[in-house]
Amino acid sequence: MDNQLKFTDIISEALQKQHRKSDLSTFEYTYKAEITNIHRLTEMENLYRIQIIDTEERRQFIFQPGQFLMLELPGIGEAPFSISSSPARHGDVELCIRKAGNLTNFLSRVGRGTHVGIRGPFGTNFPMEKMHGQNILLVAGGLGLAPLRSAISYAQDNRSRFNSVDIIYGAKDPSQLLFTYQYDMWRADDIGLSIIVDKPDSSWKGPVGLVTKILEQMFSERGNPFFKSTYAIVCGPPVMFKFVCNMLNQKDIPMQKMFVSLERRMHCGMGKCCRCNVGSTYTCLNGPVFDYWTVMNLKEAI
Amino acid sequence: MIFRVFAREELKKLFDAMASKNKIVGPVEIARDHNGKPLFAFNEVNSFNDIKLDYTTTKLSAKKYFLPYKEDLAAFRMDENDWQKKVDYNISEPFIFFGLHACDINALNKLDKVLMGSVYPMPYYAAKRKNMFIVGIDCTPQPYCFCRSMGADTALHGFDMFITDIGEKYFVEILSDTAFNFLKNIRTAEPIEADHIHYMKVASEKNKKFTAHVDTTDLTKILDMEFQSDVWKQWGEKCLACGSCSKACPTCYCYGVEETVDINLRGAKKTKKLYSCNLIDFAEVAGGHNFRPERHVRLKYRYYHKHRGFVEAYEESLCVGCGRCGEACLANITVPEVIASVRGEEN
Ligand SMILES: Cc1cc2nc3c(=O)[nH]c(=O)nc-3n(C[C@H](O)[C@H](O)[C@H](O)COP(=O)(O)OP(=O)(O)OC[C@H]3O[C@@H](n4cnc5c(N)ncnc54)[C@H](O)[C@@H]3O)c2cc1C
Ligand code: SF4
Ligand code: SF4
Ligand code: FES
Numbered sequence: 001m002d003n004q005l006k007f008t009d010i011i012s013e014a015l016q017k018q019h020r021k022s023d024l025s026t027f028e029y030t031y032k033a034e035i036t037n038i039h040r041l042t043e044m045e046n047l048y049r050i051q052i053i054d055t056e057e058r059r060q061f062i063f064q065p066g067q068f069l070m071l072e073l074p075g076i077g078e079a080p081f082s083i084s085s086s087p088a089r090h091g092d093v094e095l096c097i098r099k100a101g102n103l104t105n106f107l108s109r110v111g112r113g114t115h116v117g118i119r120g121p122f123g124t125n126f127p128m129e130k131m132h133g134q135n136i137l138l139v140a141g142g143l144g145l146a147p148l149r150s151a152i153s154y155a156q157d158n159r160s161r162f163n164s165v166d167i168i169y170g171a172k173d174p175s176q177l178l179f180t181y182q183y184d185m186w187r188a189d190d191i192g193l194s195i196i197v198d199k200p201d202s203s204w205k206g207p208v209g210l211v212t213k214i215l216e217q218m219f220s221e222r223g224n225p226f227f228k229s230t231y232a233i234v235c236g237p238p239v240m241f242k243f244v245c246n247m248l249n250q251k252d253i254p255m256q257k258m259f260v261s262l263e264r265r266m267h268c269g270m271g272k273c274c275r276c277n278v279g280s281t282y283t284c285l286n287g288p289v290f291d292y293w294t295v296m297n298l299k300e301a302i
Numbered sequence: 303m304i305f306r307v308f309a310r311e312e313l314k315k316l317f318d319a320m321a322s323k324n325k326i327v328g329p330v331e332i333a334r335d336h337n338g339k340p341l342f343a344f345n346e347v348n349s350f351n352d353i354k355l356d357y358t359t360t361k362l363s364a365k366k367y368f369l370p371y372k373e374d375l376a377a378f379r380m381d382e383n384d385w386q387k388k389v390d391y392n393i394s395e396p397f398i399f400f401g402l403h404a405c406d407i408n409a410l411n412k413l414d415k416v417l418m419g420s421v422y423p424m425p426y427y428a429a430k431r432k433n434m435f436i437v438g439i440d441c442t443p444q445p446y447c448f449c450r451s452m453g454a455d456t457a458l459h460g461f462d463m464f465i466t467d468i469g470e471k472y473f474v475e476i477l478s479d480t481a482f483n484f485l486k487n488i489r490t491a492e493p494i495e496a497d498h499i500h501y502m503k504v505a506s507e508k509n510k511k512f513t514a515h516v517d518t519t520d521l522t523k524i525l526d527m528e529f530q531s532d533v534w535k536q537w538g539e540k541c542l543a544c545g546s547c548s549k550a551c552p553t554c555y556c557y558g559v560e561e562t563v564d565i566n567l568r569g570a571k572k573t574k575k576l577y578s579c580n581l582i583d584f585a586e587v588a589g590g591h592n593f594r595p596e597r598h599v600r601l602k603y604r605y606y607h608k609h610r611g612f613v614e615a616y617e618e619s620l621c622v623g624c625g626r627c628g629e630a631c632l633a634n635i636t637v638p639e640v641i642a643s644v645r646g647e648e649n
Contacts, residue, residue: 003484004323005396008432024425028376030551040503043480074385075563079588100588217373265587267559270422274556275577275584277603278593280611285421 020090022270027270030072030117031057041178045098045143046108050116052091056286061091061118064125065150066208066233066261066289070269071095072117073110080266080284083121084146086153090122091118096146096178122269124289126259128154131231135164139211139244141236145169145178147261147288148235156189163229166192166218170211170236173199211236212243219251226249232258234292245292262295264288304476307497308491313465314474317350319487320398324435327367328400329357335413355401358444360626363552364399364406368413368430371549371576375426375559378570385570391429403462404626405449407457409552410436414460415616417555421524426574435480438464440504446625448638454622455508468500514625515643520607521619523643524645525610529602533643538598540633545578546629547604547635553620554578579604605640 050071052058063083064067072078085094099105128151136155140148148167155165171177174197186193194262196207207213232248234241241260248258261276264276264283276283278298290291290298308316328347331340331354342357344364370392377576379386410431417427438461444602449455457464462481466473473493476482528534550555558577565571577584580600585593594600612620620639628636 001320002323003482003487005398005433005435007394007396008429021422022420024423024428027422027425028387030387054360065621072561072572074380074387074572077561078572104588114384117387263587264593265585267557270424272417272422272424272555272606273558273577274579275558276610279603279608280607280614 058091063121066125067121069120082147131162134228137232139234141240144235258292308490312488325397328353375574396433403441404457405622408454410458436461440466443511449623451516452623526614534602546630550626550630
């Protein structure tokens with residue numbers, strides 16, 4: 001016998017473009033995409049419209065509201081961002097990105113036409129189909145509106161499938177409000193929208209306080225039967241969703257009908273780097289969207 | 303399973319047959335500690351005489367060969383407004399591990415579950431794993447070894463052949479066809495009853511030598527119940543948050559990814575670096591929020607991942623009981639002591 005071992009070459013498999021979760025080649029596969037537009041939303045946040053360049057790949061990029069992708073700028077970094085656009089638009093996505101560090105600050109300085117890499121979509125989603133025939137209550141605090149916007153688009157695209165659709169949105173001050181240009185469109189699609197700010201400026205005419213204030217108002221206006229057939233999606237800082245979910249639970253919305261999105265440090269999105277673990281749960285695989293019951297049962301979640 | 307025995311002097315011939323055409327990695331002595339005891343490491347070896355088959359435990363596991371501390375995941379070539387990504391799994395030839403202990407083979411088997419399981423298998427690991435040929439070797443339990451408690455004192459699979467010293471002969475278990483063929487290079491024989499008896503004697507002698515133990519009964523539940531226990535704070539006060547434990551551990555695989563631009567600005571790299579959950583910024587996010595700011599919370603998390611999370615996912619612990627983390631720890635934090643204290647047992 002010849003004593004030389006045979007080399008197993010798995011890189012040749014990588015050349016085949018397959019993107020199933022079980023394929024080795026999926027791991028580092030990046031869709032090349034182009035930033036086709038940058039819309040300045042506030043001083044801190046921009047909305048990036050990013051299109052996968054290959055039309056076939058763009059069409060095949062299927063995601064659900066609540067899922068995220070990994071955005072990569074070669075040499076600068078890679079980070080997770082919630083997809084903020086309608087799932088009907090496939091791989092022509094919008095990401096609402098806040099300047100927070102290395103990559104995000106760099107992104108705020110690039111122009112249209114920049115080529116970026118996309119991996120994903122990753123993670124769990126808001127179960128929109130399960131919510132058909134019910135009311136949906138979408139509660140957002142601050143940047144939490146970014147992932148919610150995809151669910152809102154879904155509701156707009158499928159308005160007849162839902163009863164009431166209500167958004168409650170809270171921001172620190174009026175200058176931080178995101179997607180102001182869309183509020184009228186949402187209302188036109190018969191989506192209730194209440195906005196509240198914590199620190200008003202002189203021109204602010206709306207309510208002042210926290211989202212819970214609007215929620216209390218809603219509790220007094222609508223009866224228990226309404227909440228019995230309601231799903232809730234709550235996105236925002238942990239303190240906020242904890243308060244909101246506990247309030248909603250008192251209105252007999254079961255914890256399994258409330259969904260939240262958790263944010264953790266992520267370096268892979270595929271259950272390998274362990275940076276996103278909450279207790280022993282991977283936020284990137286088992287989340288970021290969890291029902292509130294699951295979150296309550298996660299060690300170190302909130 | 304196929305068994306064979308061969309005379310002691312045949313082992314060198316087996317090594318030479320393997321080494322003639324393949325890269326071999328094995329345990330070697332690299333230095334002596336202040337007590338004059340040898341320190342071992344896994345390194346590439348060219349000669350049979352360099353290998354120390356009666357080594358105790360290497361300070362660091364063999365993971366630099368399957369989970370390098372630093373590894374490029376991809377390289378980019380940058381042009382004007384565009385870039386090309388090139389992925390390389392960083393291995394070009396197969397290699398032989400000559401002399402892995404059962405704990406280290408079990409560590410690979412455990413890593414296989416997460417890194418080569420059905421969800422997003424990791425090609426960087428898989429490419430190396432699929433190109434390693436493993437010769438296991440029996441060992442003598444050291445004072446810090448508790449592999450028996452973790453069910454990792456014998457390896458059932460994950461190797462090609464496993465050699466046990468039974469006195470005048472070596473007893474070998476053969477798991478792969480390749481191993482069987484390699485053995486054709488030397489003179490082997492079917493074991494006779496006396497060989498079986500010698501083998502069993504060696505095994506039972508070995509069992510008697512274990513002094514460190516961990517009680518894993520109901521451990522997942524106990525870890526949950528004692529999640530808020532003050533014992534974690536006590537360990538946290540000792541812990542230096544240095545990450546040496548993870549560095550030495552054969553099953554710690556957590557990492558971080560960084561990108562850098564080459565000096566000539568014409569290329570860039572995406573680099574993976576093994577990390578430790580005991581390091582301060584493990585769970586820190588942009589904006590400065592840290593989900594595990596305290597040392598005891600991070601230390602607890604490491605135990606939680608190994609002894610609870612992994613058990614929940616794969617019905618077995620991620621710890622093989624090699625004792626390396628305890629040996630590496632400057633604060634003398636050892637798994638048997640930590641688990642005993644969480645269980646409320648006096649040491
Ligand atoms: C599921 C999910 C969805 C997100 N959606 C959005 C969104 O829609 N809009 C938005 O502005 N931000 C979002 N974030 C946060 C965003 O990922 C961070 O702002 C971003 O990682 C900061 O990267 P940086 O390089 O600028 O910061 P640096 O501090 O330089 O971070 C370095 C690296 O650490 C990791 N990291 C740091 N902070 C975070 C964090 N908060 N979350 C995850 N990884 C982090 C990343 O790998 C990052 O590249 C989301 C995070 C998660 C987990
Ligand atoms: S945790 Fe410690 S004893 Fe367990 S496998 Fe890792 S280094 Fe070995
Ligand atoms: S347990 Fe020991 S080795 Fe691990 S981080 Fe703490 S001091 Fe360092
Ligand atoms: S992001 Fe790497 S494991 Fe979840």
